Amino acid sequence: MATSLDIAHKQAAAALPGRVNLLGLTREELGQALAEFGLPKREIRMRTGQLWNAIYNRGQTDFAEMTTLSKELRAKLGAAFTVARPEIVTEQKSVDGTRKWLLRLASDKPGMPGPEVEAVYIPEEGRGTLCISSQVGCTLTCTFCHTGTQKLVRNLTAGEIVGQLLVARDALGDWPGSGRNSDDRLVTNIVMMGMGEPLYNFDNVRDALDIVSDGEGLSLSKRRITLSTSGVVPMIERAGNEIGSMLAISLHGVTDEVRDKLVPLNKKYPIAELLEACRNYPGVSNARRITFEYVMLKGVNDSLADAKELVRLLSGIPAKINLIPFNPWPGSPYECSDWATIEKFADVVNRAGYASPVRTPRGRDIMAACGQLKSETVKARASERFKTPADAPAQTL
Template identity: 40%
Template sequence: MDKCLFPLSRTVSSDGLNHKVLFQCGDGKTVEAALMLFLNPGRRPRRTVCISCQVGCPIGCPFCATGRQPLERSLTADELVSQVLYFENSFRPSAATATPRERRWLTNVVFMGMGEPLSNFENLRQAIGFLGSPKGLGMGRRQLMVSTAGLAPQIVRFGKENIQAELAVSLHAADDHLRDALVPVNTRYPLQSVIAACREFIRLTGRHIYFEYALFAGINDSIADADKLIQLIGGMDCPVNLIFGNQVGSGGYQPSTRTVAFDFQKRLIAGGIRTMLRASRGADIEAGCGQLRSRWLSKSGDPAHHFSSLIES
């Protein structure tokens, strides 16, 4: 893979566990990617990189900074892989000092940055193929995860082509009226079509899907919302990842309190749904979706203007 992205800036969280990098493409477009380090005593470290699939986003979720940026283009397969290789090559110990298990430094790659991965299907497929190949990083299916806002036909295609990556579907609401507002593509692919596509994926692959649900105070975090989610996905034996929504600008979306989030989680568990509540990461470097790029553009309007004075933290 040719080097086709250039780092413009790197921002590091105060605890050193989160790194966010702004890249410039060959045509001057910019995208971001993030590295998250999970260092739990007694467990093997996890080093996860979250990469972008598009410049901007076609979905337009109002709670996401990237969603406020119009889609400019999809990234090529080389550009997808280059984000991963930047972190792999920048952080990996030298071959002389690394143990065999450390020869590949990254443990996981998630396609959860800017853009909708399944609307860039062919380049996504090629990138996953490279990352999983012996000539690439040799990553297994469980080490790669793709997140979609719910493009029903592409969910089925993902299963039919047996793409070797896990699949996560961002729900964020369990009724169409609310999801139309939070995830506008729901007006095209309403919940019943998304869930039907998920069931078909499970039938085709024998694998489960992960559901993602960002909690926003007073919007989608009530016990009634939890009950709707139980009714929607009950019996599918698919886990739910609850996350605290990020505050973006002055749009009125605030993360739920921990107490409310715990109550929501307990309700799902009582309803037979496997659930994990994930902690927020990198808040001090605005590590939410699209925030670094938004801040850069709002300051300069022209990222190339700063190219000669790279910020390396």
């Protein structure tokens, strides 16, 4: 039985010709796919639940393994659908245990290789954090960020976003039956801090994170999911209402003059507007603080006056401040602040009552640290890669 489900806006070309990739479909869309496939209406809810459990709870990639379904149905589903993940092109492991995967996505041009993104796993004591990308490249051109030197190729689909977590769990053996206690996960936290601006790919990010937090599948609490934005002010309230994850703001400067240079988006949404949106973020409280990310750049934003102004700006916002030593990349125009300067800066922030951890650089030796991600794909103009206007990044806010 063939399916005619129209989900072109949800995913790139199917991983295999003629087969629809089910990764990233919402429960409703998965049910619709099964209905158009020809399953009786009375079976849709049950079969949707069985597939959801197999794909997201057990990590199964072959319909033949899904033994809760009949052998005949498994064969038919396998002919019509796939649950293919992004392809691992390279895997690197840092001396500190950090792992980075270069992942190739499905191509939307026959005969051409698909674009590539990077995902990073950071193991820590008692937790493991996976840094996920939302776009191939980026439009924001933040001057301290390596990804910002790569032009936007396209948005990731919901399936490609979720697929990064599935790839990591595959590589780490982080599925039931691996011999570990079901509560002893390796990937415990997700951060949308990889390549791209998540709020310029809102619908796909929202749908992907709904799947990641679904209690009958991947089951990661929204308090363990952090979405980082460079400050797309009109989308912040919507993110709180529709995604409900923890929020992180890439701030990096305490004056519009400095932030305009570091984060050019600031020219459109200056600091005062950004912080007002943070004060109004749905659900923000001392129990759900907003994280402000602040990269330490020598002679640019690291003075004691900057530290005092940062404290003043964030007054009244339940906040945590992550101080990030700058991670260099080839051709980068900045240097990392001296360690003594970082400690003095942190002391000002801590004495003001803010939790202000200095983030330990992880994975620098494999270019996996914060701000260092950049895929090796041949760049193509975004206008040539988008199939429909609906696929283009929502940058007209």
